[in-house]
Each structure stands twice: as structure tokens, then as C-alpha cells.
Amino acid sequence: MLDLGTSFLASVSRDPDALAVVDGDTRLTYAQWYRRISALVAGLDRMGLKPGDHILTVMQNRWENASLHWAAQFSGLIVTPLNWRAKGDEIDYAVGDAGARAVFHEEVTEEALRQSQGAADLPCAAAGELAAIMEADAPDARPRAGAEDWSLMLYTSGTTSRPKGVPRRHRAERAGAVAHVAQNLYRHGERTLGVMPLYHTMGVRSLIASSLIGGAFVCMPRFDAGRAVALIEREAITNLYLVPTLYHDMLHDPAFSPDRVATVSKLGFAGASMTDGLLKKLQEAFRPELFVNHYGSSEIYTFTIEQDAAGKPGSAGRAGINQMIRVVKLDAASPDDVAGPGEEGEIVALLEGDESFEGYWNRPDADAKALRQGWYFTGDTGFLDEDGDLFVTGRVDDMIITGGENVSPVEVESCLSLHDRVAEVAVVGLPDERWGKIVTAFVKRSGEVSAEELDEHCRASGLANFRRPRRIVFVDEIPKSPVGKVLRRMLVAGDYRPEGAATPGYPQKAE
DSSP states (O other): OOOHHHHHHHHHHHOTTSEEEEETTEEEEHHHHHHHHHHHHHHHHHTTOOTTOEEEEEOOSOHHHHHHHHHHHHHTOEEEEOOTTOOHHHHHHHHHHHTOSEEEEOGGGHHHHHTOHHHHTSOEEEHHHHHHHTTSOOOOOOOOOOTTSEEEEEEOOOSSSSOOEEEEEHHHHHHHHHHHHHHTTOOTTOEEEETSOTTSHHHHHHHHHHHHTTOEEEEOSSOOHHHHHHHHHHHTOOEEEEOHHHHHHHHTSTTOOGGGGTTOOEEEEOSSOOOHHHHHHHHHHHOOSEEEEEEOOSSBSOSEEESBTTTSTTEEEEEOTTOOEEEEOTTOSSTTOBOOTTOOEEEEEETTSTTBOOOOTTOHHHHHHHEETTEEEEEEEEEEOTTSOEEEEEEGGGOEEETTEEEOHHHHHHHHHTSTTEEEEEEEEEEETTTEEEEEEEEEESSOOOHHHHHHHHHHHTOOGGGSOSEEEEBSOOOBOTTSOBOHHHHHTTOSOBSSSOOOOOOOOOO
16 A cells, blocks of 8 residues: 555645645646645754654645645655634644644634643744745655554544544545545546545545545535535535534525536535435435435544435445444344344444554553454444445444333434424434433424424324424524534533524323
8 A cells, every 4th residue: 555645645646736725816726736845844853843743734725734634644754733713722632632743723723722821932933934845845755654653633523522633544445535535436637625624534535535636625614505606616616524513604605506507427425324304305406316325423533424415314334445344233242143134233343454453542441441452342223124234323322221121312313304494403302300311302493383283293294203302492492513414412501592482382191
């Protein structure tokens, strides 16, 4: 397997005059970008950085950030990206945990950097300084890292504990990108909307995959639905790889029309389940050649792939080309304790796959919990249907046990999403003295609809009585993470804004 620096050189050799990166008025071919990246490699050397050093990046998806990612691959540095919304204490944690040797930032992250004690003693450079460095002449950069060296360390979201570092080698990063190209049937010269952040596995995969096919990575520093539609139209974007929330926002923006996105032939999503209602609307609006549900994680890029997401709603498909998966019984002690067909359990993935990580950074406690007998225990729940396709039903911790019955939030959400006056929905279990938990739906409306009407919709859909929400709360917004994952814990904690006054729910009784 090639290291990523050599991989980029191969792209330059293969497609020197092809458009490689776009960011506003900046438009660079592979040959032009390589010259800028080489200058940045020389600049990193002048900062005293050595192979194996971690560099912390707190930047949006701008061309300087993408260039820094590639320069680090040539230099043998470990890119350690943080959410550009990170606060000072989060920067402090990452600096200390990774042992970072330098920090790279931009205007919108300067205040957080000033609040960071850990960053104060490190060399820092802003995006404008990186751009200036890349104007200089420098020798052509040569790769200093091998396929077995570390390339990247992503941090998991840390919703219940401090974030975990996920170090990944060059070979695993490139294997994930090759699989991404194959599994999404990308053609030579595809144009990718580079809006998924480069601190997230989806954003990094889009960047690397684009280079493998001589494609263009069109930077969008910060998502805005109307601007995304305009950028797709202006740059003739051919594929989209987004979390469901961004698709939802784009589809419902006044600027959206099928004609403006007609160049898009492939849709892909990951990061969260997509409701049946949104799948249907996207299929009708885009009429894509391919509609891919990619199920994976930062730790192991691909678990499974479904290439006809709209044709089989809810299906996450089958194991990717570098992977094997199983569904084991809930609370299984061994990966051999396999669940039966249709039985809900925990999804586990083989660690021997080419895209896999090897363990968390300095977290033996996390390794002991997630890595067992050569398998990665994902913490996700799901089942295999009669065709052998995987259906992901949620997180082990999200499972609602009501009156002794297991209820998957995803199934209830998909049912409610098919109502034409439901814009968004999230389902959780709230404490109840009699039932343990009651199924509660938080709904953002797109038109007038009552709780009683939604209850009737659930009845008519065939949703089992014990799965029907016993309470509905209408809200102004569903709380989400920066990459669009629903934050169910906030709903459980009462951290949401009701729509107007409190909304009465269903009678809390069994039927």
C-alpha cells in the first residue's frame, strides 16, 4: 500500500493539469497545488517540526487546511484536527493528550486559541500565514513517511466521557479512500462538494478519494444550504457525500430546485440514519444514478454499504469490500455469540480489515471495552434481515425498554417522518414510574398537525402499539451535533425549546 505522499505524487503525475482544489477565487491544478504544498512542507520544516509530531488544526474547510493536510502527509506529521468550534479547554485537552507540537488556526478560532493555556507555549500559524508561506519557491516535496506511519488522529465526540483519540496509519487512510471510490462508483474527474469537515472521517475521506480519481475538491468552509445549492450549480458538482441533516436543510431551502443540482449524479450519506421520508424526497428531487448509505465510523471507515438506499429504506446493506461484520447478542461477552436472523443485537466489525485502526490513543480502558478477540464492538444496535442485509436501529444506550419490550428509536422516527407535515423527528425514552420508559417523540412541524393526527398516522402505518409514542412534544429545533447527529441525551435531559407553550402528549397508558 502506498503512503499518502506518494499517492498524491501519483495523482500529480497522472493528472497534472486537472482541476484539484477550488476555494472561492482560488483554483489550482494538481501541478499547481503540488508546488504550493511543497512550499508548505518547507515552511513546516522551518518551524522545527519532525516526522511523528502531532500538529493540531482548528480550521474550517478552506484550501489552506486541505493543503496543510497534504503537506503533513509528505512531512510525516500526524494531523490532529479539532472542531473549529472548539473552546479553549477542549484545545487544552487535545494539546496535552496528543502532545501537539504546533497549532494551526484561522480568524474564527482565534478567540478559543487565546483562551487556551496549552496552545500559548506552542508555535501557531493562521490560515493567512499558511497562504503566504505557499507563495514561496521550494524544492519539490518528497515523501518522508511510509505506509505504516501514522497519518491522522481524529477525536471521537466524547458525548459521555472525554474524547478518545483514534490514530490511523497511512495505509488505513488510503485503503478507506480506495474503498470509498469503489463503493460509490466514482468516475475519473468527479467534482466533490468539500463541506463535511476535515476533522471528521467523512471530510477526510472525500479529500483523499478526490485525489485518487483526478477529481476536484470544492471547498465550502461552513455549510449554508442556499450557498451549497449555488456552489453545486456554479462548479457542476457531480457527487454529494453528506450527513442527513445537511440534505434535509438543502432540500427545504428556498434556493433549492432540481434544475440547479442537475449535475449531481451520485448521492451518499453517513454519520446517522436517514428517515424513510427524507430518502423518498431526495430520490424524487435528484433522481440519482446511485444512492449510497455508508455505515462506518472513525475507527473503521467502512462497516457496510447499501448502494440502493431509496430502493430498500433503512438498509445499511452488506459488509464493505475491506470488511466483515456480525450481529451479536446484546451484552455478548464474545464475538462468537451471534444473534439469530431478525434478532436485534450489537454490531461488531473485524479489526483485520485494511481500513481499521488498531486501538485508541493512550486509552487502554476504551480498548478493553471496544476491542475483543479481533473484533470491534461498535456500540450500535441492529439486525440482519432474511436477505442478509443489515439494519442499524440505534445505539445500545439509546434502546428504549418500555414495559419489558425493546423499542428502536429509528423505527419510530422513520414512521413519523413519512407524514408530510413532519419536518424532523427524534425519539427517546423518558422515565415513567409504571413502564420504566415511555416512547416520546420530539417533532419539528412543517405545517399544522396535532398529536392526535400523528398518533393516527402511526396506527395506520402498522407500527406496533407498544412502539407508538405515548407522548409527543413539538419543538422549534431538534438538537444536533456540529456534524448533524441528533443529540438524544439533550432531549432526555430536557435541554430543548418547546414550540410555543408546552404541548400535551398522548395519554400515558398501554393499549
